[in-house]
Amino acid sequence: MKRYFNLVSVILPIVVAGCSAATATANDSNVPTEETQNMFRKINDNLSVSPQISLDDVAAAKTEGVSLIINNRPDGEDPGAPQSADIEAAARDAGLKYIAIPITHSGFSGPQVDAMIAALAEGDKALAYCRSGTRSTLLWALAQAKQGMEPDEIARLAGNAGYDITPVRAMIDALAAGS
Numbered sequence: 001m002k003r004y005f006n007l008v009s010v011i012l013p014i015v016v017a018g019c020s021a022a023t024a025t026a027n028d029s030n031v032p033t034e035e036t037q038n039m040f041r042k043i044n045d046n047l048s049v050s051p052q053i054s055l056d057d058v059a060a061a062k063t064e065g066v067s068l069i070i071n072n073r074p075d076g077e078d079p080g081a082p083q084s085a086d087i088e089a090a091a092r093d094a095g096l097k098y099i100a101i102p103i104t105h106s107g108f109s110g111p112q113v114d115a116m117i118a119a120l121a122e123g124d125k126a127l128a129y130c131r132s133g134t135r136s137t138l139l140w141a142l143a144q145a146k147q148g149m150e151p152d153e154i155a156r157l158a159g160n161a162g163y164d165i166t167p168v169r170a171m172i173d174a175l176a177a178g179s
């Protein structure tokens with residue numbers, strides 16, 4: 001399995017570099033705008049993924065029933081974007097749980113996959129974000145595979161949200177097979 005994580009270290013920078021960033025904010029009444037609703041892409045009933053969120057998007061997420069925000073973006077990747085401490089403070093102020101599992105351009109690791117499994121284990125409705133939503137989706141996919149979800153189902157759910165798991169498909173197959 002270790003060789004698959006090393007493979008992602010080579011492929012992921014290409015995937016991340018090719019993804020476009022998007023941002024949106026909620027209006028003053030904290031009702032999600034159409035732009036924000038389109039920004040939060042539903043993977044399943046308990047997880048949506050998103051490009052970088054703003055502080056206002058935390059309130060929009062709460063309005064949509066989110067109780068956990070998962071940050072998969074490392075601090076400093078975009079100095080102009082809200083950093084981990086900013087989003088964490090906004091989440092706590094809104095009464096939401098928050099966890100950071102930053103994924104750098106160097107790829108995924110076993111501990112990051114395990115952290116995602118643990119974050120989702122409590123069944124909270126979660127919103128995971130990164131620059132484009134791709135790393136969040138791929139980390140979710142790896143976590144699901146490690147727990148035995150069928151790779152084709154993982155691909156279907158990710159695809160329905162507009163994400164392609166092809167860059168980590170070999171890892172997903174290996175994890176789902178228990179390798």
